[in-house]
Amino acid sequence: MGEARNAALKAKAASRPLALMSTGARNEVLFAMAAALRDSAEAICAANAQDMERARTKGTKDSLLDRLFLDEARVDAMAAGLEALAALPDPVGKVLEERKLYNGIELSRVTVPMGVVAMVYEARPNVTADAAGICLKSGNACVLRGGSLAIDSCVAIADAMHAAAVAAGAPENCITIIRSTDRAQTGELLSLRGLVDVLIPRGGAGLIERCVREAQVPVIETGTGNCHVYVHESADFAKARSIVMNAKTQRTGVCNACESLLVDASVAAKFLPSMLLELAQAGVSIHADKASFDAVAGSDLPDDDKALTLGHMLEASEEDWGREYLDLEISVHVLDGGVAQAIEHINEYGTGHSEAIVAEDAEAAQAFTRGVDAAAVYVNASTRFTDGGEFGLGAEIGISTQKLHVRGPFALEALVTYKYIMRGTGQVRA
């Protein structure tokens, strides 16, 4: 038996008493975990220093090193995150329905913890605290599988939280972490039908891909976002420019950033030149179709601006319509089929994440919101709002791009299931 199975078996055993803990008791445990992180900050940072050294030796790039790095302030932020969880409403024990059946049996359907939640993530030590906290809050035992680069940090964080949780009354093994960095342990974890009730990968496309392909346990797929902004001929151009700039440039490495701009042919000549100039001024590379080139070339932009804009434009290939750049890059496509073509294009190339129309015409907006198949469909607003915090959800776990169980940003509610409780007086089936 590998370590993953062993951890899941222990977590399963812990999940039984954990599910019976009261809301107050679970919140007390979260406070104890937070205090333990602060008390262990020095030890956690020392473990992190070992990870950092190994990562540097391996030539890890700076952006990853920054995600890996911990100092006291970052440990404190993890602790504060656990305390914030304690303040949220309990997703467990909600009565979803109550009714009497024809035969007198009283049916009630009540939310209960999933049981064992597995979280697979990359070299971000803070996810260890976040994942354990979210699971504890929702009454679930967890199996954590962090990235190998961050293993010492993750183990130090998990051990500190676990000891404090048990001391505060939580069952032994309510938090388990896989210590081996052997890749095969991830495979084993993905295979644990009956032991792992749900697995959530949190990380890049490669990690998610592997989990979805290999998993025999239920998975919530959080994924990539090839998000579009479609500028309808009825658009208010000022709104459109501000939405496109925000969705493309406010933060580029995120799944809800805009990757593709669609523009109605009837307004391309009026709208595109100044729009693409603004993008070019912001340093955005523009993968443009021929009509977009024509709009800029034939425009009355001053020569310098025109040169700057064209200097940022590249010829788009069909591949560009499906690309998630996650960078200062965008594709631009002029459509002559109106909202129907925009819907078709988005349903073909989009990833079902976040899609926006800019339009003053209410009918076009309605056709778009009805026709586009995505978790979040926006009218006259930036795609960047697809986020648990912006949606008012409390503690976001991720953004689901599947349709089963949860779609779009999801939080604690995704970690509970329900149970039918049926109270009879001796009823048997006829």
Added chain:
Amino acid sequence: MGEARNAALKAKAASRPLALMSTGARNEVLFAMAAALRDSAEAICAANAQDMERARTKGTKDSLLDRLFLDEARVDAMAAGLEALAALPDPVGKVLEERKLYNGIELSRVTVPMGVVAMVYEARPNVTADAAGICLKSGNACVLRGGSLAIDSCVAIADAMHAAAVAAGAPENCITIIRSTDRAQTGELLSLRGLVDVLIPRGGAGLIERCVREAQVPVIETGTGNCHVYVHESADFAKARSIVMNAKTQRTGVCNACESLLVDASVAAKFLPSMLLELAQAGVSIHADKASFDAVAGSDLPDDDKALTLGHMLEASEEDWGREYLDLEISVHVLDGGVAQAIEHINEYGTGHSEAIVAEDAEAAQAFTRGVDAAAVYVNASTRFTDGGEFGLGAEIGISTQKLHVRGPFALEALVTYKYIMRGTGQVRA
């Protein structure tokens, strides 16, 4: 490209216009499909005769032949099923929440069809009509994959329904069926990430096992039921006997039948002899532990009854605690740890389906309903009630033994997801 991928691509294209059809229009399509089944009854029965002949040649056993067989009455029953679906409430278009965000964006969350639903089933031609109807009702395009033994019947049914649906205004390919009986097509179907939004296997353990193990698309696992009846020391014995007899013998080949009887040691001597006699009289084989043998042997049952009972008893091995007999067989286990041990035993050996306690003691009943991890937990009622019809759900699709998305009996509501519609006035993220 194999037939499965081709069918799913076509279904995906059909899913777009289908999702936009009104409730009334979809119900009209269901009526047209029902009429077409009645009109095509002769052709369907002729196709079925070919399946039956092939099946007989292969030496298929009678119970399977009966499931495979169609006559006009059975075709009529399928048509009536479609009409009954039309009368049910529409699961699509429900507003789950509506609120204004801090920034003025109006958020609404609305149920929408999944898109493409794949149904994999065995040699029961009637599932073809049922599955297509459920998908059409919920606005989903479907890919049907029936068992090879029933292929001619399934194709005839699907073709008749599809032609009528299209004539009544549904999009071409709203119902697709895989015609090849090559096993590899099932594998291809299971791999179609991005094309199949959810896959539901309906059939025996082997089929479900394969789907869950191989699928890269989201699956709803419907599964086996190793259901227990636990007789607490506070039980009303008359209720207990009637519940056990009903749960074990009313129908044996079903997942909500009782497979294991647990009895508190303190009442074993009083309760078990007459209970096991009644089971023996009903022809039930009893896999019993030593304490159960002792209870019968030491009882004051008349000699004939005692002999009859003991004649139906076999020594149970630990394996029996985990077996789903689906037959006139039961395991019996005497517990000396009360309700806590019953909960532990059930959580160890159960399949999370349906579990019952018979008890007059309210505290014991509450401990049981809280502690047992199953879709449906009964107090003083038969496990046989776990059924969409009995729960008042309308058209049951199956009984989920997973915790993601749906648990227990599920119906049309399981085939919709939701979409966030966000209406702004130019908002961008700060």
